[in-house]
Amino acid sequence: MEELSPTSAGTRALLIQAAGRLIDEGGPGALTLRAVAALVGISHNAPYRHFADKRALLAAVAEDGFKQLQATIARETASAPNAWAALLALVRAHFTFARTRPALYRLLFSDPELTAATDGAVEREAMATFSRVGALIRKAQAEGVLPSADPLRLTGLFYATLHGLADIELSGRAREAKGFQTVEEIALLQLNLLRAAATAPSGR
Amino acid sequence: MEELSPTSAGTRALLIQAAGRLIDEGGPGALTLRAVAALVGISHNAPYRHFADKRALLAAVAEDGFKQLQATIARETASAPNAWAALLALVRAHFTFARTRPALYRLLFSDPELTAATDGAVEREAMATFSRVGALIRKAQAEGVLPSADPLRLTGLFYATLHGLADIELSGRAREAKGFQTVEEIALLQLNLLRAAATAPSGR
DNA sequence: GGTCGAAGTTGACGGTGTCAACAGTGTTGG
DNA sequence: CCAACACTGTTGACACCGTCAACTTCGACC
Numbered sequence: 001m002e003e004l005s006p007t008s009a010g011t012r013a014l015l016i017q018a019a020g021r022l023i024d025e026g027g028p029g030a031l032t033l034r035a036v037a038a039l040v041g042i043s044h045n046a047p048y049r050h051f052a053d054k055r056a057l058l059a060a061v062a063e064d065g066f067k068q069l070q071a072t073i074a075r076e077t078a079s080a081p082n083a084w085a086a087l088l089a090l091v092r093a094h095f096t097f098a099r100t101r102p103a104l105y106r107l108l109f110s111d112p113e114l115t116a117a118t119d120g121a122v123e124r125e126a127m128a129t130f131s132r133v134g135a136l137i138r139k140a141q142a143e144g145v146l147p148s149a150d151p152l153r154l155t156g157l158f159y160a161t162l163h164g165l166a167d168i169e170l171s172g173r174a175r176e177a178k179g180f181q182t183v184e185e186i187a188l189l190q191l192n193l194l195r196a197a198a199t200a201p202s203g204r
Numbered sequence: 205m206e207e208l209s210p211t212s213a214g215t216r217a218l219l220i221q222a223a224g225r226l227i228d229e230g231g232p233g234a235l236t237l238r239a240v241a242a243l244v245g246i247s248h249n250a251p252y253r254h255f256a257d258k259r260a261l262l263a264a265v266a267e268d269g270f271k272q273l274q275a276t277i278a279r280e281t282a283s284a285p286n287a288w289a290a291l292l293a294l295v296r297a298h299f300t301f302a303r304t305r306p307a308l309y310r311l312l313f314s315d316p317e318l319t320a321a322t323d324g325a326v327e328r329e330a331m332a333t334f335s336r337v338g339a340l341i342r343k344a345q346a347e348g349v350l351p352s353a354d355p356l357r358l359t360g361l362f363y364a365t366l367h368g369l370a371d372i373e374l375s376g377r378a379r380e381a382k383g384f385q386t387v388e389e390i391a392l393l394q395l396n397l398l399r400a401a402a403t404a405p406s407g408r
Numbered sequence: 409g410g411t412c413g414a415a416g417t418t419g420a421c422g423g424t425g426t427c428a429a430c431a432g433t434g435t436t437g438g
Numbered sequence: 439c440c441a442a443c444a445c446t447g448t449t450g451a452c453a454c455c456g457t458c459a460a461c462t463t464c465g466a467c468c
Contacts, residue, residue, distance in 0.1 A: 011415080011416095027316060028316050029316075029317075032454085032455065032456090033455075033456065033457090034454080034455070034456085042415090042416065042417090043416060043417050043418075044417095044418095044455095044456095045416080045417070045418080045419095045457085045458090046415070046416050046417075048456095048457075048458090049414075049415050049416070050415090053456090053457090054455095054456065054457090103316065106314065106316060109371065109372070109375060110310065110314040110371055110374075110375065112231060112232050112233075112307065112310060113233075115374065115375045115376055123377065126377055127377075130377075147397055147400070149393060149397070150393075153389065153390055153393050154393070156369075156378075156390045157365065157390045157393055157394055157397075159368075159372075160365055160368035160369040160372055160387075160390065161361065161364055161365045161368055161394075162368070163368040163371065163372060164363075164364035164365055164366070164367040164368025164369070164371065165360075165364040165368070167313065167314055167367065167368065167371060168313070168363075168364055168367060170314075170319065171313060171314065171319045172319055173327065173330055173331075173334075174360075183364075185357065186357055186360045186361045186364065189353060189354075189357050189358070189361055190361055190365075193351055193353070193361075193397070193398060193401040194397060194401070196351070196400075196401035197397040197398070197400035197401040215446080215447095236423085236424065236425090237424075237425065237426090238423080238424065238425085246446090246447065246448090247447065247448050247449075248424095248425095248448095248449095249426085249427090249447080249448070249449080249450095250446075250447050250448075252425095252426075252427090253445075253446055253447070254446090257425090257426090258424095258425065258426090409468100410467105410468095411466100411467085411468085412465105412466090412467090412468105413464105413465100413466090414463100414464090414465090414466105415462105415463085415464090415465105416461105416462080416463080416464105417460100417461080417462070417463095418459105418460090418461080418462095419458105419459090419460090419461100420457100420458085420459085420460105421456105421457085421458080421459105422455105422456095422457095423454105423455085423456090424453105424454085424455075424456105425452105425453095425454090425455105426451100426452085426453090427450105427451085427452080427453105428449105428450090428451085428452105429448100429449090429450090429451105430447105430448080430449080430450100431446100431447080431448075431449100432445100432446085432447080432448095433444100433445085433446085433447105434443100434444095434445085434446105435442105435443085435444085435445100436441100436442085436443085436444100437440105437441095437442085437443100438439100438440095438441090438442100
């Protein structure tokens, strides 16, 4: 793995970038403070000038990762002609992100180190991602294609389904259970069932 | 933390038990091979006589953990008068398990070390847990309280929702997003919407 | 032009997973 | 009956990791 360009940006940004690359290419085990420093081309202790902690660097990577996830969602759903198509695009975008960068995805959603930190910026970006999904859900409700339940709860439900499916696929267990052949199929099943419920009376 | 009884069971079982205790009481960071050995009262290298690897010990803990999760589900759903009540009990059991032993839950579902291992026994128990949920889903379909979609896919959907909700709650983000006030509420919303879809025609 | 603070370096420490070599010990085959 | 052997456990070492402390550079600012 070659060094990152040394003078282009601030060292702090370079560290975040290098950490993202390490976790993408070698999994969470490869994300070592010393390896990050070496990749940037500074000594093993220099990162402490920019991050108090390994956890702080992880938090910065996570903040950046959530922003990228939001950008991906925004890009993929932008051209959808209606709310239903946007939801389908959201499903595709979410799973593609998780599959393309599995270790980063796990860092964002399921890393216990990060979870314990509750760094303000990370939580803000996580919430922003959630809100973006919420907007799509609300629009779909307005178009009558999703049931008229409490939008926040419905968003929570759909978001949790999306994450649960992605996480299980990342665990490798979706292969063996035939019910999981394609998580996209199951997400689609969820959407179709929700739409069906939208036409029934007792959907709250 | 006091030592485990030295003579009661085989050392291997003691190691698994000690590891489970460490991860429950101190999180995944506390689960150290040397700490496990010390807790059992043997030297730091003795565990290698029973497990090839730290990952192998983790796998044994996970296998045991899945069995306990299955037992919990079986116990809680046994007394349910009908399939609907059983599903409600399943929801309660799953969340209670995740909340009571968060680090173990993360090990079972979202640990990258374990995920990469694909130890046969762990996957078998994970599948058995999934199957147990599948049986409840099928029964609920037979009682007309869930839509008649492909049972495997429907199980995958419900299981993923359950896991997604539990994982997000463990991440601590369910607090901030008001939509997540209680994951039980959202699981209930899922069940109610599915039931509503069961009476609509297009639920497949 | 001298001061000061930020950024980086070297060196050390304890802790962790893992390997290698050795020691006791109970079972078994000749 | 005793020697060979497979288990289980011990001690010691190694490389790697996160982190702390002390020292060096060096550019900006009064």
